[in-house]
Amino acid sequence: MAERIRIFVTQPVADSAIERLRPVAEVDVNPDSSCILPKDQLCAAVRAHDILFALLHDKVDAEVLNANPELKAVASMAGGDHVDVAAATALKIPVTVTPPAAVTESTADLLFGIMLALARRIVEGDQLVRAGVFPGSQSNHLVGAQVSGKVLGLVGGKGQIGQAVARRAGGFGMRVLYTGPHRLPEADEVRLGMTYVTLDQLLAESDFVSLHPRLIPETVHLIGERELNLMKRSAFLINTSRGPVVDEKALVTALSEKRIAGAALDVYENEPAVETGLLPLANLVLTPHLGSAVMEVREVLANAVVDNIKALIEGRRPPDCVNPEVFAG
Numbered sequence: 503m504a505e506r507i508r509i510f511v512t513q514p515v516a517d518s519a520i521e522r523l524r525p526v527a528e529v530d531v532n533p534d535s536s537c538i539l540p541k542d543q544l545c546a547a548v549r550a551h552d553i554l555f556a557l558l559h560d561k562v563d564a565e566v567l568n569a570n571p572e573l574k575a576v577a578s579m580a581g582g583d584h585v586d587v588a589a590a591t592a593l594k595i596p597v598t599v600t601p602p603a604a605v606t607e608s609t610a611d612l613l614f615g616i617m618l619a620l621a622r623r624i625v626e627g628d629q630l631v632r633a634g635v636f637p638g639s640q641s642n643h644l645v646g647a648q649v650s651g652k653v654l655g656l657v658g659g660k661g662q663i664g665q666a667v668a669r670r671a672g673g674f675g676m677r678v679l680y681t682g683p684h685r686l687p688e689a690d691e692v693r694l695g696m697t698y699v700t701l702d703q704l705l706a707e708s709d710f711v712s713l714h715p716r717l718i719p720e721t722v723h724l725i726g727e728r729e730l731n732l733m734k735r736s737a738f739l740i741n742t743s744r745g746p747v748v749d750e751k752a753l754v755t756a757l758s759e760k761r762i763a764g765a766a767l768d769v770y771e772n773e774p775a776v777e778t779g780l781l782p783l784a785n786l787v788l789t790p791h792l793g794s795a796v797m798e799v800r801e802v803l804a805n806a807v808v809d810n811i812k813a814l815i816e817g818r819r820p821p822d823c824v825n826p827e828v829f830a831g
Contacts (some may be wrong), residue, residue, distance in 0.1 A: 507574070507815055508822045510551040510683065512539050512560050515579065516797075519804035526815050527553075538615040538774055543571035546800070553814070555807055556585070557641060559774060564589035570679065571595075575814050577807045582824050583717060583744075591825045598810035598820045600803045603662060609793035610666035613742045616766035617710060620738055621647040647709070647763065649674055655708030656680040657701065657724070658715030658743070667712060668694045679704045710740060717744035725749065730756040738764045742793050745770040753781035757786060768793055 507527040511520070514535050523529045530551065533540055539547070547717070548554055548569040556562050558580035567573065567589050575596045576585055582599040590597045591604045620721050623646045630644070637643035654671045656664045659680030668678045671689055672695055681701045685691070693699065705711060711733060715721040725739070726749040733739070739762060741748050750771045757780075764785035770776050774792065780786060794800060810820035819829060 503533045507553060508551040509555055509811065510547040510554040512547075512557055515555070515804040515807075516801040518801060519808045521809065522805065522808045524662040525738070526812060533714045539564065539649075543814050553811060555579070555811070558584055560584060561778055562586065562590075567593055567595060567603055573675040574665055575820075579803050579807050579812050590653045591828055594828045596814065596820065596826075596828050597824050598807070598814075598822045599824055600802060600822065602798055604802045604806070605794040605800075606662045608796040609663050609736075609742055610670055612768060612789070612793050612795075613663075613712060613724070613740060614670050616714070616768060616787050617738070617740050617788060618649060618739070620764050620766040621649050621710075621809060625787055626784060632684065634783070649710070651675045652709035653677045653679060653707055655704040655711045657697070657704065657711065657713045658721075659696065659712075660686055661714055663742075664712075664714040665690075665694055665696075667714075671695075671734050679708060680756065681727050701729070702732055705729055709734065713741045713747050715743060715747055722746045723749040723752075725753075727755070730762060733762050735761060736763050738762065738766065740766045742768045745773050748757045750777035750780065753777075754783070757797050760785075816829060819830075 509523060509527045509529045511529065511531040513532055520529060520531065545566055546562060546613055547565055552561065553572045554573065554576045556576055556578050562576055562585040564586050567586065571593050575593050575598065577598045578585055578589060581602055582597055585596050585597050602617060623644045627644050654676045656678065658664060659668065660682045666682060671678050678696045680696050680701050681699055681704045684697045686696065713725065717722060724747050730752055748771065753765060754777060757765060766787040768789045769791055794803065810822050812822040819826065
């Protein structure tokens, strides 16, 4: 009898996905969901298994891949930008990803959540109540900023998440600006209430600047000292896209010197490390990359990974392979 494929899952995922894998493979799951697996442990797991079921926070670089050059696949539960696809391709290791549309609505929900928390100082209020402080229902102690009727600027807002945010903004009576390398069709702009402007105009006019660009070399530090200085002093920055889009050291300076009113971040430049200068700042809301952290979404994502793994095990081309050239010849 042929040996069963051995799969390693770096953190717990939806039970329904694991149940689909167990009949076709030996499955080992790291049971600790509270922290990212250290690289030495990830390498050890890769050496002992045939397929790596990896999450977005797992940095699958050349060192990890070379721990087992005979690895049959890296199946990512994300878009794959945490995997060194070039190194995997050189080793003839297929890399599969999950469809980005699955996280659209949950990320847009989170964005509005942290934007409201930031503008209305909800986190600070929670901390005060827990500390036994109650300034009074009409005290100015925690006075914040209104969201309804304000201007929301979407940087890279043409994509699915940007459009989902624009739909929500309509419910708040917000004026929505957007920018990016390409425009939406005019009919979509009208339907979504979105106005195309230059980046500089968006930064100068928006009360809330929300970031949505793809992470490519041209968008690293897209928002730096110059861009932050173009924003209103009363404006807020929100990033739920990718951390390196923002120059965090420049952001620390802008927040410390009150050049902008505040920021909300769900992603970080050197994730999971967070720029230490951000941590003491009160005009900042920080969440640990929760965009897809909805059980229904995580179940869809995990089962999409299983679809790819089962295709590989059954000798079929996986539906979401980003380096299909590894199958040539």
